[in-house]
Amino acid sequence: MPDLRTQLVDRVRSMLSHALGASRARLTAARTELDGAQERLRRIRDAAARVPGRVGAERDRRVAELSDRYGAEIGRLATEAAEAAAREAPGAAGTDWTGWQPTPVVRGEAPGPLRIGTVRLPGSVPVPALVPLLDAGHVHLSGADRGGCDAMLAALLLRALGRADPGALRLVGYDPEHLGGGLAGFAPLSTAGLLTFVGPGGLARLLDDLVDQIRRINETVLAGEYASLRELAAATGRRPEPWRIAVLLGGDELSRHERGQLDRVARTGAACGVHLLVRGIELPDEPDVHRVVVDDGTAWLDGSPDLPVRPDPAPPAALVTETCREVATRVNAGPPPTPFSDLLPPADEMWREDSAAGLVAPIGDGPQGRPVTLTLGDYPPHALIGGPSGTGKTNLIFAWIGSLAARYSPAELEFYLLDFKEGVSFARFAQGRRDPSWLPHMRLVGINVNTDREFGLALLRFLAEELRRRADAAKRHEVTKLAELRAVDPTGRWPRIVAVVDEFQMLLAGRDAVAREAADLLEDLARRGRSQGIHLVLASQDVRGIEALWGRPALVAQFTLRIALPKALRILAERNDAAQVLPRHHAIVNAESGMSEGNQVARIPAASDWGTWSDLQHRLWRMRPPDAAPARLFDGDAIPRLDEAPDFVALRPAGEPAPVGGGRDRAAGGAIWPDGVGPERGAGPNGGAPAAAGGDRPGGAERAGGAERAGGGARGPVALLGEIIDVQARSAGLRLPRAPGRNLAVLGTGVDEACAVLDAAARSLRRQHPPGTARFSIACLDPDADTAARSLYEALGADAAWYSEDDIGELMAETADGLGSGGAPGEPHYLLLYAVDAAAGQLGTTIGRRSGLDHLRHVLHNGPERRTHTLAWWRGVARMRVDLGGPASRTDQIGAWVALDVQGAELTSALYPGAGGGPDWYPRPWRGLFFDRSVHRTGQVIIPYGPSR
Numbered sequence: 010m011p012d013l014r015t016q017l018v019d020r021v022r023s024m025l026s027h028a029l030g031a032s033r034a035r036l037t038a039a040r041t042e043l044d045g046a047q048e049r050l051r052r053i054r055d056a057a058a059r060v061p062g063r064v065g066a067e068r069d070r071r072v073a074e075l076s077d078r079y080g081a082e083i084g085r086l087a088t089e090a091a092e093a094a095a096r097e098a099p100g101a102a103g104t105d106w107t108g109w110q111p112t113p114v115v116r117g118e119a120p121g122p123l124r125i126g127t128v129r130l131p132g133s134v135p136v137p138a139l140v141p142l143l144d145a146g147h148v149h150l151s152g153a154d155r156g157g158c159d160a161m162l163a164a165l166l167l168r169a170l171g172r173a174d175p176g177a178l179r180l181v182g183y184d185p186e187h188l189g190g191g192l193a194g195f196a197p198l199s200t201a202g203l204l205t206f207v208g209p210g211g212l213a214r215l216l217d218d219l220v221d222q223i224r225r226i227n228e229t230v231l232a233g234e235y236a237s238l239r240e241l242a243a244a245t246g247r248r249p250e251p252w253r254i255a256v257l258l259g260g261d262e263l264s265r266h267e268r269g270q271l272d273r274v275a276r277t278g279a280a281c282g283v284h285l286l287v288r289g290i291e292l293p294d295e296p297d298v299h300r301v302v303v304d305d306g307t308a309w310l311d312g313s314p315d316l317p318v319r320p321d322p323a324p325p326a327a328l329v330t331e332t333c334r335e336v337a338t339r340v341n342a343g344p345p346p347t348p349f350s351d352l353l354p355p356a357d358e359m360w361r362e363d364s365a366a367g368l369v370a371p372i373g374d375g376p377q378g379r380p381v382t383l384t385l386g387d388y389p390p391h392a393l394i395g396g397p398s399g400t401g402k403t404n405l406i407f408a409w410i411g412s413l414a415a416r417y418s419p420a421e422l423e424f425y426l427l428d429f430k431e432g433v434s435f436a437r438f439a440q441g442r443r444d445p446s447w448l449p450h451m452r453l454v455g456i457n458v459n460t461d462r463e464f465g466l467a468l469l470r471f472l473a474e475e476l477r478r479r480a481d482a483a484k485r486h487e488v489t490k491l492a493e494l495r496a497v498d499p500t501g502r503w504p505r506i507v508a509v510v511d512e513f514q515m516l517l518a519g520r521d522a523v524a525r526e527a528a529d530l531l532e533d534l535a536r537r538g539r540s541q542g543i544h545l546v547l548a549s550q551d552v553r554g555i556e557a558l559w560g561r562p563a564l565v566a567q568f569t570l571r572i573a574l575p576k577a578l579r580i581l582a583e584r585n586d587a588a589q590v591l592p593r594h595h596a597i598v599n600a601e602s603g604m605s606e607g608n609q610v611a612r613i614p615a616a617s618d619w620g621t622w623s624d625l626q627h628r629l630w631r632m633r634p635p636d637a638a639p640a641r642l643f644d645g646d647a648i649p650r651l652d653e654a655p656d657f658v659a660l661r662p663a664g665e666p667a668p669v670g671g672g673r674d675r676a677a678g679g680a681i682w683p684d685g686v687g688p689e690r691g692a693g694p695n696g697g698a699p700a701a702a703g704g705d706r707p708g709g710a711e712r713a714g715g716a717e718r719a720g721g722g723a724r725g726p727v728a729l730l731g732e733i734i735d736v737q738a739r740s741a742g743l744r745l746p747r748a749p750g751r752n753l754a755v756l757g758t759g760v761d762e763a764c765a766v767l768d769a770a771a772r773s774l775r776r777q778h779p780p781g782t783a784r785f786s787i788a789c790l791d792p793d794a795d796t797a798a799r800s801l802y803e804a805l806g807a808d809a810a811w812y813s814e815d816d817i818g819e820l821m822a823e824t825a826d827g828l829g830s831g832g833a834p835g836e837p838h839y840l841l842l843y844a845v846d847a848a849a850g851q852l853g854t855t856i857g858r859r860s861g862l863d864h865l866r867h868v869l870h871n872g873p874e875r876r877t878h879t880l881a882w883w884r885g886v887a888r889m890r891v892d893l894g895g896p897a898s899r900t901d902q903i904g905a906w907v908a909l910d911v912q913g914a915e916l917t918s919a920l921y922p923g924a925g926g927g928p929d930w931y932p933r934p935w936r937g938l939f940f941d942r943s944v945h946r947t948g949q950v951i952i953p954y955g956p957s958r
């Protein structure tokens with residue numbers, strides 16, 4: 010049994026050993042596997058540990074790559090943005106303060122936004138930060154950095170100023186806390202009215218005014234045609250309105266009204282160029298409002314909250330004041346004028362217009378560049394021009410005359426021009442020594458007529474006569490208006506007449522006969538001239554001129570065309586004060602009697618300087634018709650010369666034929682005045698009687714010295730005494746027929762004037778008597794007159810005899826005796842007695858039965874009928890009366906007199922028949938009042954001729 014056991018043991022052993030072996034082998038295998046797994050794990054772990062480093066590197070690489078790309082892109086974009094900003098905000102809108110200077114927008118250019126600082130991104134150029142203001146919006150500044158806000162405000166204002174033409178930007182400040190201190194640097198602008206302040210209580214008024222401006226601009230400037238001034242400027246290239254910036258710097262809580270108005274401005278202002286620049290007052294959330302917050306040296310724009318802006322420094326104070334001063338100076342100097350040539354048609358189109366229906370001519374350009382025209386015709390028929398001295402009235406008259414004269418030929422248009430103020434600028438329309446040209450349309454130029462209102466009257470009388478002539482012609486042709494008359498009488502010469510009277514109030518000043526008659530004539534011309542093509546243009550710098558008319562509403566009503574220069578008063582209707590804000594060299598043209606609706610603003614070109622004007626005048630002068638004659642020039646400061654007087658030139662002995670084209674034609678009568686017209690055909694220039702002595706028919710058309718009747722002609726010779734103040738250079742003449750009273754008394758102490766009158770009388774008489782056929786006896790009793798009297802004596806030659814104090818008695822005795830001889834009168838004898846009153850002593854002495862004074866009285870009484878005429882100078886009225894026999898003596902032997910420095914009241918009814926005592930005569934240098942009782946109703950002012958050469 011042991012074997013079995015043994016066997017079993019062996020077997021178990023063997024089995025165990027197998028199992029052990031297998032286990033071991035499995036263990037070994039497991040161990041090996043474990044080791045392998047562990048190795049794998051380790052390797053995996055190792056590998057896993059290596060993975061993040063690679064990914065990070067990749068990520069970093071990618072990030073770095075992206076960053077490079079992004080940086081370049083930002084740099085590129087920043088550069089582009091900076092370039093775009095420079096384009097958007099060029100010149101003054103964006104450049105640094107170093108080298109900064111104004112660069113106003115050019116025609117049609119938009120002002121663009123304004124730079125306030127820069128945005129800086131690392132690695133890129135600084136990008137200008139811009140805010141829109143002009144034509145674009147409003148800017149609201151806020152933030153804790155008060156100094157930063159102030160600097161930004163100054164920068165914005167200076168940049169805006171630099172983008173506007175001088176005067177095209179106006180600032181109004183409201184600074185209740187610092188009373189304008191916040192805008193102190195801009196103060197020089199106020200000298201040109203470009204900066205105004207309202208006081209602490211003035212915000213409502215300021216806002217009301219802005220709202221009014223916006224409404225006005227919308228209504229009258231944009232007028233539904235444009236949405237904004239920017240659009241208008243882009244379309245037309247012009248900006249009719251300035252930019253207005255209201256700078257509002259804090260203050261109390263706004264009232265409801267103020268808040269409402271502020272909101273309106275914020276909403277609607279930008280389109281009308283009305284802008285707000287505000288700190289310390291809330292602005293509504295409107296698209297046009299742009300907000301800038303300045304904090305701690307950094308600014309933030311509401312449109313880009315993530316981009317901090319580094320604000321520009323404040324502009325240097327000196328730059329601000331200097332710029333403002335320069336702008337103010339430029340504005341005060343006025344805008345550059347538009348060229349006069351803009352008013353003229355092209356050279357080959359001159360004188361092409363027809364004036365039958367009226368006269369139309371541009372006077373300047375309007376806000377949109379369209380020409381503004383002036384019309385004279387049936388409506389409006391007459392014009393009133395007003396403006397204080399120096400505002401351009403004279404220039405406007407030149408511009409208007411030039412514009413008309415270039416369009417209408419002299420057959421279509423004639424001018425008469427009178428200047429009551431001192432100055433000679435209108436003289437250039439007439440022929441001068443310096444320039445032989447004249448304006449072919451000009452018929453009459455009166456300058457320096459300030460003391461010779463009679464000259465104005467004479468012009469009005471002339472025009473009244475022309476009006477009558479036209480009305481008669483119209484009646485004959487059974488028409489009523491000039492246009493119709495021209496149609497039915499195409500060969501007739503019916504130009505429109507434009508009569509310009511500068512400072513016309515002088516004519517209407519005072520309450521004398523001249524003023525009364527002038528006003529009556531003006532009224533008649535204004536009322537009836539319209540349909541006959543006679544147009545009045547009255548200019549005045551002085552409100553009194555207008556007031557002179559104001560008392561005559563019917564007269565004023567005819568002047569429907571009003572032209573107001575800057576600051577003109579009362580030219581426009583009462584509530585129309587547009588002229589008060591008019592810039593220099595502009596005018597309000599209003600054809601609606603001055604009502605606001607008719608306002609048209611025109612910029613007037615410079616026309617009156619010598620070069621500009623003479624170019625046109627020379628051109629038109631070269632185009633003149635062959636028979637054109639220069640205008641008559643009346644210069645109140647000039648002394649006429651006898652030897653140049655047409656009437657003197659025309660004088661010749663009786664029976665001698667007048668030369669062809671004699672004095673009358675040369676005297677401008679034939680050439681200037683339309684046939685059959687002229688003051689000489691109607692009332693004399695000073696009183697309603699024919700002007701020339703001896704006018705024996707209504708409107709006797711003779712010059713004073715009509716040659717055919719001179720010398721010993723039927724109506725006797727004529728003594729010329731001086732030039733009449735009238736539209737022609739006529740002479741006042743005293744007829745000396747054989748009739749009682751045909752003597753002349755010269756009265757007053759003016760030695761030179763008295764000598765001039767006697768000299769002209771004697772020389773003109775001399776011309777009518779061939780040598781040896783007349784006697785001239787000269788007695789001079791005033792040493793001061795000796796030179797003049799002797800010069801006359803020399804000139805009269807052998808027919809003259811000289812007497813002095815010693816032998817004047819003999820002269821009178823001999824002459825008186827000669828008169829008593831009976832029979833036919835002998836040769837004419839003219840006694841020229843200088844200061845005869847000085848001979849009272851000598852003449853008082855009795856020679857024979859009579860004294861010298863008796864002889865003198867005898868000669869005065871009986872001489873004229875025997876061709877012995879006394880032309881004597883007494884140095885006072887009373888002295889003459891004594892010589893004539895005392896205060897109660899008759900004076901009819903003095904048929905005519907010339908009063909010099911003698912008051913009108915001294916010329917009592919004995920010398921000046923008619924109602925109302927003496928004449929309206931106020932003595933003035935080198936003028937006399939001539940009265941011939943046989944032909945005059947009133948006295949006639951004359952200008953003595955200057956000393957003969």
Ligand SMILES: Nc1ncnc2c1ncn2[C@@H]1O[C@H](COP(=O)(O)OP(=O)(O)OP(=O)(O)O)[C@@H](O)[C@H]1O
Nearest residue numbers: 346397398399400401402403404550594613614615
């Ligand atoms: N539109 C203009 N453009 C440029 N210069 C002008 C213009 N109008 C006037 N001036 C200039 O201004 C000055 C004054 O003008 P002007 O003599 O016409 O004024 P006025 O109103 O007639 O003055 P016054 O009544 O004192 O004679 C002149 O030197 C003239 O050349």
